[in-house]
Amino acid sequence: MLVVDNIHTHYGKIEALHGVSVEVNKGEIVSLIGANGAGKTTLLMSVCGNPQASSGRILLEGRDITTAPTAEIMRSGIAIVPEGRRVFPGLTVEENLHMGGFFNTKSEIQKSLEHVYELFPRLKEREHQRAGTMSGGEQQMLAIGRALMSRPRMIILDEPSLGLAPIIIAQIFEIIGQLRDEGITVFLVEQNAHQALSLADRGYVLETGRIRLHDTGKNLLANPEIREAYLGG
């Protein structure tokens, strides 16, 4: 589905990614874990073409998107839930969701809207509330819902558990599992290594711009080094 092949990404002169390769197969959940500043967000943003990778290749469903403009990438069946949620604060929940289906037809929007409300009944209750006034957890649900509105084949999530209570995190991870069961490919970036790896089919560990390890989720969870560094021993 998504192949990232040995990419380097620069912010000005600083190189943030030093040759990263990641592969996400159709129907999988792949988790990427790593410390702060490892370059996780940078990797996701490179996939979205902002900033573009300076070398290497990125293929989405076999198509080279390394130098495609962001707007075009984001319209080709892939959706991202950006770091820090980034809902439209002044718009209502419903309007936020409508924005998510910006390039879809009315009937498609209606269908995806019902689907999102089914996944997150909480959003339905808050339909007319302004997104900026909602709690962090609700905003995260909204951000995920908005990404789903375009009916993507693949969804990328950047730290969806950031700053949320354990019970909400559990709910969100459950939904992510549900998305996979519906056939959506998931690429998940997390600090919350334990939950991210338990859910994932496969996992990658990113350290200062390089992939350090790559294995199935189960094996990574059992790996003593990983336990030491990311799971608190």
Next chain:
Amino acid sequence: MAAQNFRHALFCAIVTLIIAYPILGLNLEARGIDITLTGADTFTVVMVFIAAVVVFAFQLFRDGIMETFKSLPGLRSGGAHKEPMAENRRARIESWVITGIVVLALFWPFFVSRGSVDLATLVLIYVILALGLNVVVGLAGLLDLGYVAFYAVGAYTFALLSEYLGVSFWLALPIGALLAALFGLVLGFPVLRLRGDYLAIVTLGFGEIIRILLNNWTSLTGGPNGIGGIPDPTLFGMEFGRRVKEEGNVSFHETFGIAYAGEHKVIFLYLIALVLAVFTALVIRRFMRMPVGRAWEALREDEIAARSLGMSRTAVKLSAFTIGAFFAGFAGTVFASKQGFISPESFVFLESAIILAIVVLGGMGSQIGVILAAVAVTILPELAREFSEYRMLIFGAAMVLMMVWRPQGLMPMRRIHIELKGQE
């Protein structure tokens, strides 16, 4: 708390004295070749003192006064306590009210003085300008401080075309608007990556460049002397002057067999401005409901999120700039025709600031609010002619008061399909 309030109040009162006394009380008078300084008469001094006392009292009891104002119904902000009203019923009432106002505005000039109609034309020009800037600032959230440049482009396009090529108002109107839109597009490119303060500074610079260019390109624009003799609009080839200027045209009063009156021309121009203002409002309203309008809002709310949804920053920003500039070009053409004479003087930064103030006062994004504010900001200074030296002062005070009481503007924007609920 009380002591602090007292100190603050005393300080404010003294500042009032220090500022007000020299401005109001001291006069420089020229007697022959000497300039003498004369003090104020007792009345002024008393008034200054009263003002200081009022400021003192207000500051001392500020908290209490603010509380009282807050509890007045209607001044409440945000509509938190408004009952949800059936959306379509409100929309219906709104459209009836607007239709009523437009109909009134159509007949009104026939019953009032020529000066009032002239002023009303100016108001309508500002309405067009503010509606256009509202797209850029209110909807797309791009702070543009050089909007007057596009107004100037429209006005000069007509002036130059008529001077060098004898082009008439009706042909110049679309050309001026399109040329202004082109300038908007061209300015849009370099500022694509800018936001907020940086964008404001660059657009400010652009506004000044256009003005300075007009000022210095003397061979083409006449520089500071401006361009005069800009023709009036014609009605199907009928001119409104006493004598026909252009061959082949006939004069309005002779065609209809009525006596010549200067008012005809003024009223005609007013009606053109009215039609254009209504046209502007309708077109922009249409845009707001179209995808591009929603994309503007998405961009204003969160640029990264908007891009993550596949919206193209380039297209969204450029469309806002271009459409905003287009209507400024309209306004400029009408302005040139109304004045008959234009010079760079009319397109200074203050104009940009006033148009922006209208948008902010009206409530960013809201069309009715912006129209009301345009009327208020243009007419109030005219009514307060006696205080003309204090115009900017009153203006500033009004802005400050507005920001305290209604930071969201006269009529905050309501999106088309929102119902307000108690929980907001």
